[in-house]
Amino acid sequence: MKTIEITVPGSKSLTNRAIIMASLSSGLSKISNISNSIDSRIMIKAIKKLGVKIKVTKKELQIMGNQGIFKKFNGIINVGSAGTVARFLTALITLVPGRVIIKKSKRMRERPIKELADAMKNIRTGEISIKGNVSSQFVSALLMIAPVLENGLAIKIIGDLVSKTYVEMTIKMMKKFEVKVENEKNKKFVMKNQQYKSVDLKIEADASGASYFFGMAAVTGKRIRVNIDPKSVQGDLKFADILGKMGCLVIKNCQEQWIEVEGPKVLKGITVNMNSMPDTAQTLAIVAAFAKGKTIITGLSTLKVKETDRLLALKKELSKMKIKSHITDDSIVIIGGNPQKAVIETYGDHRMAMAFAVAKSRIPKLIIKNPVVVNKSFPEFWKEFKKV
DSSP states (O other), rough: OOEEEEEOOHHHHHHHHHHHHHHTTSSSSEEOOOOOOHHHHHHHHHHTTTOOOEEOOOOOEEEEEOOOOOOOEEEEEEEOOOOOHHHHHHHGGGGGSSSSEEEEEEEHSSSSSSHHHHHHTTTTTTTEESSSSHHHHHHHHHHHOOOOOOOEEEEESOOOOOOOOHHHHHEEEEEEETOOOOEETTEEEEEEEEEOOOOOOOBOOOOOHHHHHHHHHHOOOOEEEEEOOOOOOOOOGGGGHHHHHTTTTTEEEEETEEEEEEEESOOOOOOEETOOGGGHHHHHHHHHHSSSSSEEEEOOGGGGGGOHHHHEEEEEEETTEEEEEEEOEEEEEEEOOOOOOOOOOOOOOOHHHHHHEEEEEETTTOOESGGGGGGTTTHHHHHHHOOO
């Protein structure tokens, strides 16, 4: 069988974190293999507006850090629908003298931010508390500014922390910038006043982007290889292992840095908690539509407050394909069957478009409306899709 080789770009999540940390560092950082996503471009523009010197070349970002010392800025920064930018900047602007207004899209204004904004009121005390079940981005935003605060910061998590792998990803990247975080079992994070050091950093390939092509291998029976390090810090990389439980053959090569998935003759339904990797839940739901039996996906409470209500959107669009599903506040149950061609609405959500592209790889006549919405995170997506 021919192996289809797919190239996914640098991770949007890692790119946006690296931009914040490099901006707060003590010298010139060079960051290569960056994401060309709309969200990352918005982040670069926003940080430049706050006075950080950033040079964008074809090969890399060159960022001259300011050690957390910003010039006075009064004005508006438009973040559109970029969730990471909105959350990360909400924390960052506490370091900026002046009055900064963050302008957001209608949907972004509907998404949670209050818990983060409330926590910021007590940031100068050196100790704050925040709910852990709303968004891991709140914790990441606070972690990233903590080292440059005069008193450091202790962050106490109320309840359970969702999407833990994204917080772990933040901490591991902070370590690359030589900043230490004390993690007390995800219940409390403690940081002393420290200095980010400048780095030369290559951004890892995007694990979320890779998941769609692993899903395509699963439903088509093809063998697809993606350029991603099996030792990546990204939690979404475990998606390939979930497909392994559904019957796929999964091969990982750490030396050459790729993961290969080959779909089986018959996919089987599974029960899985995806609390730590919610961005791949839609992809799994589509794979499950082609599987034999029932698939139960839990741990999805955050999906209702993403770019769209992803649980409701999945149910509606799967129904168009003649696939039955049931949803609760934090789960979806999919009854596998024989998905039919349909016209799929994407609700302005990049992940809806890419998840249903998994179905399109098996049903070429499936139509996906507003396909350019993928530019939010993966502008090269449809070019790579053609290889499949």
